[in-house]
Amino acid sequence: MGQEPGRGDLSYAVLGLLSFGRELSGYxxxxxxxxxxxxxxxPAMSLVYTELARLQSAxxxxxxxxxxxGRRGARVYRLAPAGEAELRTWLSRPVPPATLRHPVxxxxxxxxLADPDRLQAVLExxxxxxxxxxxxxxxxxxxxxxxxxxxxxxLVAQWGQRYYGGEAAAAADIAALLPLDDPADLEDPxxxxxx
Amino acid sequence: MGQEPGRGDLSYAVLGLLSFGRELSGYxxxxxxxxxxxxxxxPAMSLVYTELARLQSAxxxxxxxxxxxGRRGARVYRLAPAGEAELRTWLSRPVPPATLRHPVxxxxxxxxLADPDRLQAVLExxxxxxxxxxxxxxxxxxxxxxxxxxxxxxLVAQWGQRYYGGEAAAAADIAALLPLDDPADLEDPxxxxxx
DNA sequence: ATGGGCATGTAACGAGTTACATGATTTT
DNA sequence: AAAATCATGTAACTCGTTACATGCCCAT
Numbered sequence: 290m291g292q293e294p295g296r297g298d299l300s301y302a303v304l305g306l307l308s309f310g311r312e313l314s315g316y317x318x319x320x321x322x323x324x325x326x327x328x329x330x331x332p333a334m335s336l337v338y339t340e341l342a343r344l345q346s347a348x349x350x351x352x353x354x355x356x357x358x359g360r361r362g363a364r365v366y367r368l369a370p371a372g373e374a375e376l377r378t379w380l381s382r383p384v385p386p387a388t389l390r391h392p393v394x395x396x397x398x399x400x401x402l403a404d405p406d407r408l409q410a411v412l413e414x415x416x417x418x419x420x421x422x423x424x425x426x427x428x429x430x431x432x433x434x435x436x437x438x439x440x441x442x443x444l445v446a447q448w449g450q451r452y453y454g455g456e457a458a459a460a461a462d463i464a465a466l467l468p469l470d471d472p473a474d475l476e477d478p479x480x481x482x483x484x
Numbered sequence: 485m486g487q488e489p490g491r492g493d494l495s496y497a498v499l500g501l502l503s504f505g506r507e508l509s510g511y512x513x514x515x516x517x518x519x520x521x522x523x524x525x526x527p528a529m530s531l532v533y534t535e536l537a538r539l540q541s542a543x544x545x546x547x548x549x550x551x552x553x554g555r556r557g558a559r560v561y562r563l564a565p566a567g568e569a570e571l572r573t574w575l576s577r578p579v580p581p582a583t584l585r586h587p588v589x590x591x592x593x594x595x596x597l598a599d600p601d602r603l604q605a606v607l608e609x610x611x612x613x614x615x616x617x618x619x620x621x622x623x624x625x626x627x628x629x630x631x632x633x634x635x636x637x638x639l640v641a642q643w644g645q646r647y648y649g650g651e652a653a654a655a656a657d658i659a660a661l662l663p664l665d666d667p668a669d670l671e672d673p674x675x676x677x678x679x
Numbered sequence: 680a681t682g683g684g685c686a687t688g689t690a691a692c693g694a695g696t697t698a699c700a701t702g703a704t705t706t707t
Numbered sequence: 708a709a710a711a712t713c714a715t716g717t718a719a720c721t722c723g724t725t726a727c728a729t730g731c732c733c734a735t
Contacts, residue, residue, distance in 0.1 A: 301590075305593070329584070373597070387584070389583075393579060395523065397639065397640050401633075401635070403575040445593045459647070
């Protein structure tokens, strides 16, 4: 009896990364999977390996040994027809709601307890982090450009730039509204600084 | 020896919800906690109860029985001084990175495997969901208006409207770019439809 | 020789969920 | 009479994580 494949989205992400026509080792697949970090939690190394084993025993991927010239050999995985079929049905199934865990927003929610300077620093840190991700996304898009195979990943990267650009701008605008000692700041339903 | 309090942010969220000066039962606290859903996963009912018990045995909250007139009595919780101190030190500690799990983006990433109509439907569904949340946030802000106690929560709600407004717009703009059969769509580094 | 990249896995743990269990009171 | 709301809790489980364990090859 084969291992059940995990049915979380991350499971399908691992499978999906094999759908671009490349054979990948677990190690390589993990590098690719790290690009998911912009919009989804990247799977841990250990998860990639356990997931690949599961997918293989479910018949969704095949693997073969590649003796390494010089370096250590590796086991590389390839998407099986059953795996592609599984991916297609996955894409036709209902999409779970997006989940966001935004520790900065959570802290802002309890801003009445925080040192105003600290709150500023938290927002600024967040803004800076978003700018970093923006730069990383630039690099990703640069690497994806001109390869039609990755049109959809490139589109997602483009979406990500918009997303993190928005986050950075929001952090800056909110920082400009603090400290919130004057309740009048909130009178305009759309807020004073944007819209 | 008291139970260790959980050290996840959700643990502090439960504690923080008692920092607005109200005494709350576990049940009531859960209603309040549901407002966190816009920017953080709302804790399950069962978590609220177990967390309150932990917080109490750690001395961060106190509780008392309230006999119910007519309806069933309840145990209500109040923030203890040690709990407020704990919240303040929490707010001074490093903020973990935001984590986003965006199943729609994940599916778009593997768009080359999907039926184009299905992809459109997924984006439209996401857009509609964002509009719903936008409306819910309107109601939340309406309820929070005029109460200076909740200035920061109101600010977060305002941020949330900006956030979900951006998400809805992005979903619509991306839908307009599909299907991605012409790689020329991606030639402009900033994208054709925005910036 | 030290550290980093390649390469693979196991074991323990954690933070949270869903499912289950119970029961009064109120509204439809 | 049924369904919703108020009210509280336990138990099982899931989806991951971090920590641990191993070992080769290459550059500094």
